[in-house]
Amino acid sequence: MEEMQKSDVNTYSDLKRISENQVYSLIDGTLFLHAAPSWQHQKVLKELMLIFGNYLKDKDCEIFSAPFDVFLEAKDEHEIESATTVVQPDLTIICDKSKLAKTGYIGAPQMIIEITSPSTVRLDRVLKFNKYEAAGVKEYWIVEPENKIITCFVLEPDGRYGRPKMFSEGDIIKVAIFPDLEINVDEIFKI
Numbered sequence: 001m002e003e004m005q006k007s008d009v010n011t012y013s014d015l016k017r018i019s020e021n022q023v024y025s026l027i028d029g030t031l032f033l034h035a036a037p038s039w040q041h042q043k044v045l046k047e048l049m050l051i052f053g054n055y056l057k058d059k060d061c062e063i064f065s066a067p068f069d070v071f072l073e074a075k076d077e078h079e080i081e082s083a084t085t086v087v088q089p090d091l092t093i094i095c096d097k098s099k100l101a102k103t104g105y106i107g108a109p110q111m112i113i114e115i116t117s118p119s120t121v122r123l124d125r126v127l128k129f130n131k132y133e134a135a136g137v138k139e140y141w142i143v144e145p146e147n148k149i150i151t152c153f154v155l156e157p158d159g160r161y162g163r164p165k166m167f168s169e170g171d172i173i174k175v176a177i178f179p180d181l182e183i184n185v186d187e188i189f190k191i
Contacts, residue, residue: 011029011081011082011083011084027085027087027123027127027128027131028084028085029084037115037117038117038145040145040146040191041090041115041117041145043145043190043191044115044143044145044188044189044191045065045090045091045115047187047188047189047190048091048113048115048143048188049063049065049091051183051187051188052091052093055178055181056093060095060097061093061094061095061110062093062094062095062097063091063092063093064091064092064093064094064104064105065090065091065092066088066089066090066091067088067103068088068089068092068103068104068105069086069087069088069102069103069104069105070086070087070088070089070092070104070105070109070112071083071085071086071101071104071105071106071107072085072086072087072107072108072131072132072134072135072137073085073135074106074107075106075107076106077101077102077106079106080101080102080106085131086104087128087131089109089112089113089114089128090113090114090115090143091111091112091113091115092104092105092109092111092112092113093109093110093111093112093113093177094109094110095110107135108132108135108136108137108138109137110137110138110139110177111137111138111139111140111141111175111177112128112132112137112139112140112141113140113141113143114128114140114141114142114143115143115144115145116142116143116144116145116146118146124142125142129142129153129161133153133155133159133160133161136155136159137155138154138155138176138177139152139153139154139155139175139176139177140152140153140161141153143188145189145191147168148168148169148185148189149166149167149168150166150167150168150173150185150188151164151165151166151167152164152165152166152167152173152176154176167185168185169185169186169189170185170186171184171185172184172185173185
């Protein structure tokens with residue numbers, strides 16, 4: 001992901017004017033261009049989409065993949081155009097369909113999964129981490145295809161992410177927001 005030096009793009013309304021055939025995130029008024037992901041990234045994305053998609057079948061929650069706008073700080077549709085933070089998580093799980101609007105979701109989704117690449121590590125681990133925690137995203141995963149590691153953060157009652165849990169090959173992840181869902185890490189990294 002590359003930081004764009006376009007001082008005239010500060011809100012979602014500005015972003016819509018330049019966003020042709022490109023995918024961007026806007027964080028605190030700073031524009032980030034998403035580069036084309038590697039095939040490993042896409043393979044991990046597909047496996048996670050299948051696992052969660054199958055689990056969520058016939059349930060109230062849904063999973064969406066990028067491009068999918070998440071307006072973390074907006075309260076309703078009237079605030080979308082002036083939003084200065086619009087992220088494009090790799091995977092977003094929502095359970096309140098009333099907050100679906102325009103090209104995405106208003107507020108904090110139940111869960112977000114980011115799949116890293118060398119160019120997105122800082123963005124995923126620092127900028128987005130802080131935004132997701134502040135917005136109240138209940139569960140946040142950072143998936144590293146290169147190292148075959150998944151770091152899971154769960155929001156505590158005090159509104160902060162607790163100590164991260166890390167998983168690698170051979171481990172089983174118990175999904176915090178879905179207590180009956182257990183995922184074998186080997187299924188995610190079938191590369």
